[in-house]
Amino acid sequence: MAVAANQDRRVRRTCRILHEALISLVLEKGYERITVQDILDRADVGRSTFYAHFRDKEALLVAGFDTMRDELRRDLDAMRPGVQPADPTSPAAAVFGHAYRNRRVYRAMCGKRGGNVVRRHLHGVIGGMLREHLRPHLAAAGSDLPVDVVAEFCTAAMLGLLVWWVDQDFPHGPAELASMYRRLAAPGVLAALGHGS
Template sequence: MAEQDRRVRRTRRVLRDALFELIFEKGYDRVTVQDVLDRADVGRSTFYAHYRDKEALLLAAFDELSAELRYEFDARAPGADPTVPAEAVFRFAYDRRPAFRALCGKRGGEVVQRHLHRLLTDLLTEHLRLDAPAPPVPADLVAEFCTSATLGLLGWAIDNDFPHDADWLAATYRRLAEPGLTALLADHA
């Protein structure tokens, strides 16, 4: 049984890695299931035993990254510093550059952007604890601002082949966003 689980994990990893490579090379919209099969050297029946289509493969890979990112967020103290979530995202992405080059760069596609945006918005809302009564700015607007700024800076880093490290990107985000976020959260306390 353990051997079968190992084979399943290996097959899924090979398919995921092939998809990421192809997204980076061609863009998500131009990648076909056949491209993935050829790159991964996997048969069509094996692919369909695991996934119904290309988007299901993408979402499964994305769910793995999401679970890891959620773990990173859960390890941090909520609400203490409004720039910590972005810093966690930047470090997480830098540690997984090949995946993020495929998922978040210009070639990642709308499906990827939409799922990553929703994930970050949910995580940021939870972390910043903006669901207390009567915030001066609606919680969903604050989370949207933080998500958009984080993804914007991350997209810039990816599209420019990660010209700086995660610390630089986090410091830049902090300089740009911290004054407003800190004032907003102080008003909200």
């Protein structure tokens, strides 16, 4: 049992070191210019160790997004009040709060150095979370708008604002940015729920 725990700890440590190396390199060179060898050199990890865990640099990137998705879900779940229905725009507060707490990572993912592959994966994380969050709201309201359309509208707006925020070096606090997003996006979401004209 202790051997398995030590192996798990080593695997987590190796994955963390590789992910940190990837983030540092994205900030320095941009995602597109990084090679697996660059990551190995920065992390001081052997090629066979890397390939025991990841097939390529995109698989390493995706693993980081899996961690991010889990953290965002926990943040969103913690924001939901027990008896009150959740605010359909509340994922913005979770995303912006997470981004602010992890500014270095988001500079690498959303900033100018991240590239299209990184943004595509981030879009997938945010879009999936929003679809999951909005589905019960739309169903309860009997909305005739498909959840995918409403989620895509909200995802594009949130991701656009997030990228702008990162590129401007976080000029507003996360709560303030979430409030601005809510003011801009809520009319569309409320209309989808049948509460607007």
